[in-house]
Amino acid sequence: xxxxxxxxxxxxxxxxxxxxxxxxxxxxxxxxxxxxxxxxxxxxxxxxxxxxxxxxxxxxxxxxxxxxxxxxxxxxxxxxxxxxxxxxxxxxxxxxxxxxxxxxxxxxxxxxxxxxxxxxxxxxxxxxxxxxxxxxxxxxxxxxxxxxxxxxxxxxxxxxxxxxxxxxxxxxxxxxxxxxxxxxxxxxxxxxxxxxxxxxxxxxxxxxxxxxxxxxxxxxxxxxxxxxxxxxxxxxxxxxxxxxxxxxxxxxxxxxxxxxxxxxxxxxxxxxxxxxxxxxxxxxxxxxxxxxxxxxxxxxxxxxxxxxxxxxxxxxxxxxxxxxxxxxxxxxxxxxxxxxxxxxxxxxxxxxxxxxxxxxxxxxxxxxxxxxxxxxxxxxxxxxxxxxxxxxxxxxxxxxxxxxxxxxxxxxxxxxxxxxxxxxxxxxxxxxxxxxxxxxxxxxxxxxxxxxxxxxxxxxxxxxxxxxxxxxxxxxxxxxxxxxxxxxxxxxxxxxxxxxxxxxxxxxxxxxxxxxxxxxxxxxxxxxxxxxxxxxxxxxxxxxxxx
Amino acid sequence: xxxxxxxxxxxxxxxxxxxxxxxxxxxxxxxxxxxxxxxxxxxxxxxxxxxxxxxxxxxxxxxxxxxxxxxxxxxxxxxxxxxxxxxxxxxxxxxxxxxxxxxxxxxxxxxxxxxxxxxxxxxxxxxxxxxxxxxxxxxxxxxxxxxxxxxxxxxxxxxxxxxxxxxxxxxxxxxxxxxxxxxxxxxxxxxxxxxxxxxxxxxxxxxxxxxxxxxxxxxxxxxxxxxxxxxxxxxxxxxxxxxxxxxxxxxxxxxxxxxxxxxxxxxxxxxxxxxxxxxxxxxxxxxxxxxxxxxxxxxxxxxxxxxxxxxxxxxxxxxxxxxxxxxxx
Numbered sequence: 019x020x021x022x023x024x025x026x027x028x029x030x031x032x033x034x035x036x037x038x039x040x041x042x043x044x045x046x047x048x049x050x051x052x053x054x055x056x057x058x059x060x061x062x063x064x065x066x067x068x069x070x071x072x073x074x075x076x077x078x079x080x081x082x083x084x085x086x087x088x089x090x091x092x093x094x095x096x097x098x099x100x101x102x103x104x105x106x107x108x109x110x111x112x113x114x115x116x117x118x119x120x121x122x123x124x125x126x127x128x129x130x131x132x133x134x135x136x137x138x139x140x141x142x143x144x145x146x147x148x149x150x151x152x153x154x155x156x157x158x159x160x161x162x163x164x165x166x167x168x169x170x171x172x173x174x175x176x177x178x179x180x181x182x183x184x185x186x187x188x189x190x191x192x193x194x195x196x197x198x199x200x201x202x203x204x205x206x207x208x209x210x211x212x213x214x215x216x217x218x219x220x221x222x223x224x225x226x227x228x229x230x231x232x233x234x235x236x237x238x239x240x241x242x243x244x245x246x247x248x249x250x251x252x253x254x255x256x257x258x259x260x261x262x263x264x265x266x267x268x269x270x271x272x273x274x275x276x277x278x279x280x281x282x283x284x285x286x287x288x289x290x291x292x293x294x295x296x297x298x299x300x301x302x303x304x305x306x307x308x309x310x311x312x313x314x315x316x317x318x319x320x321x322x323x324x325x326x327x328x329x330x331x332x333x334x335x336x337x338x339x340x341x342x343x344x345x346x347x348x349x350x351x352x353x354x355x356x357x358x359x360x361x362x363x364x365x366x367x368x369x370x371x372x373x374x375x376x377x378x379x380x381x382x383x384x385x386x387x388x389x390x391x392x393x394x395x396x397x398x399x400x401x402x403x404x405x406x407x408x409x410x411x412x413x414x415x416x417x418x419x420x421x422x423x424x425x426x427x428x429x430x431x432x433x434x435x436x437x438x439x440x441x442x443x444x445x446x447x448x449x450x451x452x453x454x455x456x457x458x459x460x461x462x463x464x465x466x467x468x469x470x471x472x473x474x475x476x477x478x479x480x481x482x483x484x485x486x487x488x489x490x491x492x493x494x495x496x497x498x499x500x501x502x503x504x505x506x507x508x509x510x511x512x513x514x515x516x517x518x519x520x521x522x523x524x525x526x527x528x529x530x531x532x533x534x535x536x537x538x539x540x541x542x543x544x545x546x547x548x549x550x551x552x553x554x555x556x557x558x559x560x561x562x563x564x565x
Numbered sequence: 566x567x568x569x570x571x572x573x574x575x576x577x578x579x580x581x582x583x584x585x586x587x588x589x590x591x592x593x594x595x596x597x598x599x600x601x602x603x604x605x606x607x608x609x610x611x612x613x614x615x616x617x618x619x620x621x622x623x624x625x626x627x628x629x630x631x632x633x634x635x636x637x638x639x640x641x642x643x644x645x646x647x648x649x650x651x652x653x654x655x656x657x658x659x660x661x662x663x664x665x666x667x668x669x670x671x672x673x674x675x676x677x678x679x680x681x682x683x684x685x686x687x688x689x690x691x692x693x694x695x696x697x698x699x700x701x702x703x704x705x706x707x708x709x710x711x712x713x714x715x716x717x718x719x720x721x722x723x724x725x726x727x728x729x730x731x732x733x734x735x736x737x738x739x740x741x742x743x744x745x746x747x748x749x750x751x752x753x754x755x756x757x758x759x760x761x762x763x764x765x766x767x768x769x770x771x772x773x774x775x776x777x778x779x780x781x782x783x784x785x786x787x788x789x790x791x792x793x794x795x796x797x798x799x800x801x802x803x804x805x806x807x808x809x810x811x812x813x814x815x816x817x818x819x820x821x822x823x824x825x826x827x828x829x830x831x832x833x834x835x836x837x838x839x840x841x842x843x844x845x846x847x848x849x850x851x852x853x854x855x856x857x858x859x860x861x862x863x864x865x866x867x868x869x870x871x872x873x874x875x876x877x878x879x880x881x882x883x884x885x886x887x888x889x890x891x892x893x894x
Contacts, residue, residue: 120793120794171892
């Protein structure tokens with residue numbers, strides 16, 4: 019039997035200014051019916067491009083320059099647009115990374131669901147609506163009879179992702195491309211979506227290409243794994259072999275990332291005054307109260323990780339500390355003294371002490387200012403340094419973040435990589451010489467190797483400068499590697515807090531337990547075992563809880 | 566939906582305030598013009614006595630503020646006043662049948678609305694359809710031709726377009742009348758035939774904006790993930806544009822349509838002159854020339870109200886085109 023999809027030595031290029039830059043350099047793969055291939059690599063490795071090429075599709079500004087793609091005997095490279103259109107949606111389907119952005123906001127879910135079958139003449143609208151409801155039920159969406167009649171903005175992200183999987187299934191395709199379908203989701207939601215996808219792909223014996231940068235996830239989903247690095251194939255092997263016995267150095271380095279751990283620190287003395295103390299803070303956006311009576315302390319030289327799902331109030335707590343959002347009740351103390359609630363009422367000294375580093379370094383740096391100006395601004399504002407002294411200080415800061423001053427001081431942010439931009443964000447925070455820095459998801463937009471570098475830098479700065487960090491994250495692996503204390507938040511409340519070691523050893527609060535056990539592990543049997551442990555019904559309850 | 570009602574009420578209130586400000590500005594502006602009604606009517610050879618008597622007859626000798634508030638008092642009671650020309654004619658000839666400003670303007674305004682309506686009925690569907698086609702076949706010969714053609718027509722003076730149309734459709738191929746002198750009691754079909762040429766001229770003027778905005782608003786969305794998703798579902802290119810892109814591109818398109826419709830109500834005096842069409846534009850220009858303040862004021866209020874109402878309608882429709890607001894969580 020010949021393979022369902024056969025990609026042979028494919029070369030893909032993308033337009034950059036006036037020239038074509040290589041994206042994929044001679045990749046090959048073959049996939050049989052019902053088989054799941056995991057495609058992993060860092061961002062920019064060309065995973066999505068290769069996945070789309072398997073559909074015979076290239077985005078605007080991208081072209082397939084060489085090689086062949088054959089789907090069930092049909093040459094997709096030379097096929098006419100009409101032939102490809104007939105295959106797309108019907109026999110080859112796509113599940114995008116962000117379901118929220120990939121559902122058309124103007125149409126109901128079910129209308130988008132039935133579009134494929136009706137347009138391709140696979141079934142009538144009525145049949146397809148009924149089938150959609152059945153798929154929603156199998157994917158364990160709440161209220162499957164009615165959820166399809168909602169608009170995308172009325173449905174949560176995890177539910178949308180499952181609705182999109184249902185949509186991909188609407189014509190019972192032979193092949194589905196999953197392009198990072200769970201990357202934008204919280205860990206607890208991710209499990210539900212992973213389990214749903216795996217079940218339904220098995221039930222219909224669909225072949226799939228599963229694209230992700232998360233090794234632990236791909237270990238659960240794929241029969242075999244292919245590793246990509248900057249458009250080059252690194253290696254391919256079946257999942258268990260790949261996990262237990264990677265051949266290439268690059269693959270081994272990917273596997274090793276999760277091993278970075280800071281040594282524990284001595285306990286804080288009982289009578290020490292915390293650097294930052296959040297006291298019974300309640301805060302609201304308009305009439306919606308999003309923080310309820312939140313209290314925690316952050317001591318000198320320590321890292322407090324604030325974890326929780328999106329919408330749990332982590333970032334709002336940070337906004338209350340910085341004074342961007344004055345709390346309704348409660349207050350924030352710095353070194354034992356209450357800070358004015360509103361940042362406008364704080365003096366320069368108070369403002370200086372609490373700095374922030376943001377998730378998206380891309381948008382947090384002014385694209386029109388040079389690195390020297392970006393770091394120089396707080397140096398001048400807070401430290402009153404000008405001219406040569408200012409330049410000297412900026413150079414010292416660049417040294418501090420391990421970036422060569424001569425090389426970078428006159429560059430623009432657009433000339434830096436993601437990790438370098440994040441380092442500039444750190445230098446800008448350091449420029450104020452603060453005691454306390456809020457790190458808001460600073461590594462979640464970065465690849466694992468780069469993220470590890472940032473975590474190591476933050477750890478070294480803490481050791482040399484005695485900084486305190488409030489580390490907002492939803493990634494528990496990061497918490498394990500860097501935190502001293504952990505605060506778990508849910509629905510605007512602190513559900514549990516304490517030293518890291520206590521938090522990671524049972525017994526936990528039930529919610530902490532759910533969070534911890536939801537972090538995928540590299541063991542390919544992890545998801546199966548976990549589902550068996552929790553029981554499918556239990557999973558449904560977890561979903562219902564969050565409605 | 567409650568929020569939409571709230572917006573409408575708030576905007577109508579703001580609109581009334583705008584009208585008040587417009588009336589003040591116009592009153593001051595007309596007063597700032599050199600000369601007044603008496604001088605305009607009597608011309609250069611007028612004796613000071615004659616001018617004085619007309620001024621006294623019309624109350625123009627009274628203080629500026631007093632005249633404004635007298636007019637405003639009448640206005641809020643629904644009385645737009647009587648045109649100076651009518652009053653002057655009556656006092657000289659002793660006639661008693663005075664036409665009020667409202668009576669004077671009403672037929673002209675109806676004609677203007679008729680022309681604007683006919684133009685909109687042609688121009689809006691044509692522009693949106695052309696915009697969709699241009700977006701579908703973007704960067705093709707068709708797209709470029711349409712762009713060049715509409716840009717040329719908007720760049721040419723209106724009277725030039727009008728004369729070109731007259732040359733081809735009334736003189737060389739006499740299929741349409743070159744004069745649009747419609748009058749009351751005319752058959753609708755006759756009216757339509759006589760209004761086609763000015764409507765076509767105006768269509769050429771307003772199409773470019775609407776067509777280009779439709780094209781741009783759609784193309785702007787084509788990089789969205791949900792458009793890529795539609796393509797990856799094997800949806801035909803036409804359906805991608807019309808079903809997936811257009812509903813999300815409506816807000817900017819509606820706003821440009823509203824602006825152009827407002828222009829059709831307020832800015833078409835050149836076309837009226839060329840085709841001798843008895844619209845409100847000519848009446849307005851004549852009144853300004855004669856410093857006939859009551860008529861000028863009434864026309865300006867109508868123009869301002871047209872802008873306010875059309876923009877309000879556009880805003881409400883933009884809001885309703887957004888499913889997040891139509892179907893809150």
